[in-house]
Amino acid sequence: MGRGFDILSRKWSLDFDALDYDGDGLLSRADMEGLVESTRVAFGPEGDPVKFAEFRSASLRWWDRFLAPADGDRDGYVTRDEYVAAYREVDLATMSAALIAFVDAIFDFVDTDADGRIGIGEFAALQRAWNASREDAMTVFESLDVDGSGHLSRGELHMYVQQYYTSPDPDALGNNLNFRF
Numbered sequence: 001m002g003r004g005f006d007i008l009s010r011k012w013s014l015d016f017d018a019l020d021y022d023g024d025g026l027l028s029r030a031d032m033e034g035l036v037e038s039t040r041v042a043f044g045p046e047g048d049p050v051k052f053a054e055f056r057s058a059s060l061r062w063w064d065r066f067l068a069p070a071d072g073d074r075d076g077y078v079t080r081d082e083y084v085a086a087y088r089e090v091d092l093a094t095m096s097a098a099l100i101a102f103v104d105a106i107f108d109f110v111d112t113d114a115d116g117r118i119g120i121g122e123f124a125a126l127q128r129a130w131n132a133s134r135e136d137a138m139t140v141f142e143s144l145d146v147d148g149s150g151h152l153s154r155g156e157l158h159m160y161v162q163q164y165y166t167s168p169d170p171d172a173l174g175n176n177l178n179f180r181f
């Protein structure tokens with residue numbers, strides 16, 4: 001196990017914290033449902049109900065396909081060790097292809113003004129739903145918006161998400177997606 005795996009394991013572990021919505025140190029389908037509901041609330045009337053339904057089903061599909069199987073001892077909860085171990089074993093190319101479909105469902109819901117880009121306000125609302133402070137959300141956004149356009153494109157987000165989950169590079173910009181990094 002090389003240093004690259006250390007960085008990936010650290011990112012997956014931070015991802016675990018982001019997904020543990022109720023903060024009990026375990027992941028369950030209820031955490032995913034809590035995050036989805038929190039996202040709906042964060043966007044309020046701006047959120048499109050049809051896109052929300054797609055985002056919700058993509059989230060639960062993600063849980064059922066990639067997270068539930070990580071529950072090695074089948075007790076209904078995924079521990080941090082189970083979570084990181086599952087990422088170590090999964091085929092990262094297959095996983096990241098499925099992840100992009102999930103990211104697209106998030107993108108479509110979060111892009112409330114439907115201009116095909118994520119603006120800083122849209123990004124901050126999403127981060128708020130995921131328990132980041134406004135300052136953390138701004139720091140993350142500014143680090144990712146390298147050309148300072150005030151927007152993230154779908155392609156940029158795909159690249160950052162793939163870097164976050166699959167790149168062992170400690171300096172990959174996508175590492176900043178999780179404000180805890």
Ligand SMILES: [Ca+2]
Binds near residue numbers: 021022023027031
């Ligand atoms: Ca939990």
Ligand SMILES: [Ca+2]
Binds near residue numbers: 072078
């Ligand atoms: Ca378990």
Ligand SMILES: [Ca+2]
Binds near residue numbers: 111115
């Ligand atoms: Ca937008």
